[in-house]
Amino acid sequence: MPKVKVDGVEIEVPQGATVLQACELAGKEIPRFCYHERLSIAGNCRMCLVEVKPGPPKPQASCALPANEGQEIRTDSEMVKKAREGVMEFLLINHPLDCPICDQGGECDLQDQSVAYGRGGSRYDESKRAVTTKNMGPLIKTTMTRCIHCTRCVRFSEEIAGVDEIGAIYRGENMQITTYLEKAASHEMSANVIDLCPVGALTSRPYAFEARPWELKKTIGIDVSDAVGSNIRIDSRGREVLRVLPRVNDDVNEEWISDKARYQVDGLTKRRLDKPFLRKDGKLVAVSWQEAFSAIASLNPGNSIAAVAGDMLDCETMFAAKKLLGALGSSLLEGRQTGMDYDCSSLAAVNFNTGFNDIETADAILIVGSQVRTEAPLVNVRLRKAVKRGAKVFLIGPEWETTFGGEFLGEDLSVLNQLPQHAWDALSAAKRPAMIVGGAGLGRGGLEASLSIASQLKLVRELEDGSTWNGFNVLHLSAARMGGLMLGYAQKGGIADLVAAAPKVLLALGADEVDFTKFANSMVVYIGHHGDKGAHAADVILPAAAYTEKNGTYVNTEGRVQLSDKAVFAPGDAREDWTILRAMADAFGVSVGFDNFEELRAAMAAEVPALGSEGLADYGHDLPAGGGSASGVIAYPIKDFYLTNPIARASAVMQQCSAELLHGEEIAEAAE
């Protein structure tokens, strides 16, 4: 632990820290462009210059200089001030003065730092460099004249995303950042370079010229496009969500989000259900809330009622529906829409037990039936880090393009019954072995066979440092899954049990992936926000709120309970889901035991205490023994990464991404 002096104050810094980190620990702000905590050190912007003794009598780039015992660092000397002014002046030589028409304006590192550390005036009156704008696909808008060559985007795509797409070609003054032959950046995390770009060179194409940052209301939220539960910031103006940005949470999404999480939000204003509808003579007609409720109540279902939860539901909605059904005497609850019926008696057996942070430290990983890259792009980032540390990865399932190498052992689940010897040896020799079972690996005996491997390999073990390592993981696909399972949204036989019960009324809570033809004799009441598959099959549509329009509790696939806030109001007559279910209880003449949201949350916390506090829910480490054999060819559930949920399917941006990036259609560009 070296001791250094920063501006005369002595502090102790961790071994291996850089001078920049030492200055930050001492509370000094060091301006920087190329340096980023999560990327490798480039040291090419020179903005972080400080004075360091002992050393050459000149300013030094603090981001690339290790902090050593006895260093005297000055960040406030005349030399440092002059050095910063000089670097700033050089950077601005070729940077256009187009801040008024630049989307980065107001949240631009260059703008902020030139105000804070620049000279205030320019002495440059020669011609400025101009660079042609590059195509980087439907999500990233480029204005390369603004580029200051920090190479953060290059390092991100190489190091974090693992897809070498962006590079810096030519050299010196002619250096240009581009994708190869200006092809679209097409991996699932590509838009993160927009956040990384310290200037306005890479900006958001769908959000171009929409708003200035200071006009936006910022709300803390949780993403529901996959089961990772990425922490997001929802930026809204008036009644519209304009964009979604990642929030930093080192345990979940670090500071990235997937392109779907970021850009599906334009779907929130399209195909919305904003009035109640009732099917009359085979046609859906707009009706009043009163009429819709009396139509349902007149059926008088009694306990012949069931509920299916959709993939993006908050726990409060599921709990309210559970209470309603309970009051009516039914417990027909199911959340696994596509008919899966794996055993959920132990939640530890269907949870991502290792956690996203610790999976990075695993040294041998077996992935069963999960195309991690599309199912959970942020977990894929973690796996890449694990492999960089030396982990061996084996995969069972059809081959897909991984970003971390790995060896495919076969396409059929039966590989689980008898793993190849070398894979078995690698896993049993590992100190921190892990398994990840994906959606496609759960059914057909896959979960049980995986659990049996888990117990043979002793995936739950005590590590040398005394902590418990639980290497058994299930990677779910839907944001509502773990919350649903905690609330009992699982029948023994899956959704087939609901079909067998033939309920008079089926509550489809944002459920769009259900095969509704099997419920032909039930009245399907769709409570949701988008006119998608569920609404098409519904007899009654009750318009509800999307994830940005309600407070909610979400549990991600590692069992992490997180709260999301309401950013905007739902459109038209749409109401928050729990109020609809509360009103329905009145229509049925039963009591559910809560009258406002606080009471609902309190009742939920009383019933499932884990949902009452943020953080990881404890499911214990006891895994069922499993056993049996698995068979069947694995087919990954996600066919189109950009169109997996009703919001994304309604989003023009996601449709364009799907068409251009996945299906190779001609680039649809507006005439400019």
Next chain:
Amino acid sequence: MADRYIEPDTPEMRARWGNFAWTPENAEKSKDVLSRYPEGRQRSAVMPLLDLAQRQVGAEENTQGWLPIPVMEYVAAYLDMPIIRVVEVATFYTMYNIAPIGRFHVQVCGTTPCMLRGSDDLISACKKRGMKAGHISEDGLWSFTEVECMGNCASAPMVQINDDNYEDLTAERLDKVLDALAAGETPKAGTQEPGRHTVEPVGGPTTLKDMVTENHDYRGEW
């Protein structure tokens, strides 16, 4: 620096170079090059292999050689590395030609020592032959680039033509060299000053004269 650009990717280019592959000799050479790098570091061979590919292209079309996009893709695939990393290397170093080039690439040094010794005359001599920066002359023989210091200041002015340097030039001497090249001959590389071998002082040594005949010990005279 001269303006450089990658020759655009066109169907014609794909048709001409799309099935580029090493010739048998170059396949041998490329294996030899690869073997110089430790296991797992084969990508380091990208520079020698790009040079080899450029020479093979040159041999095929009888020019100095350049790197069409499909050829860069071939090298990338050969080394199993991302194509953008290969393009970065090829566009960074000016000895890789990334656009078509003539039979002879005349690179005239125009930095101060050469300029003081008359490189302007050399440039106008080149221009007289139809050479123009960034273009191939109409007969396909010449490409012209004005470059910065090539490190031959002791025998300035100089030009580099393909793999050889020609030094101590005047407009007339350069004309002779270019004529010889155009006629298919191989002019003597290096200094063109009669009686000079390399960059030794013209007219005999001016310092350390006693060292000419014996290993003279100067230490007592300091």
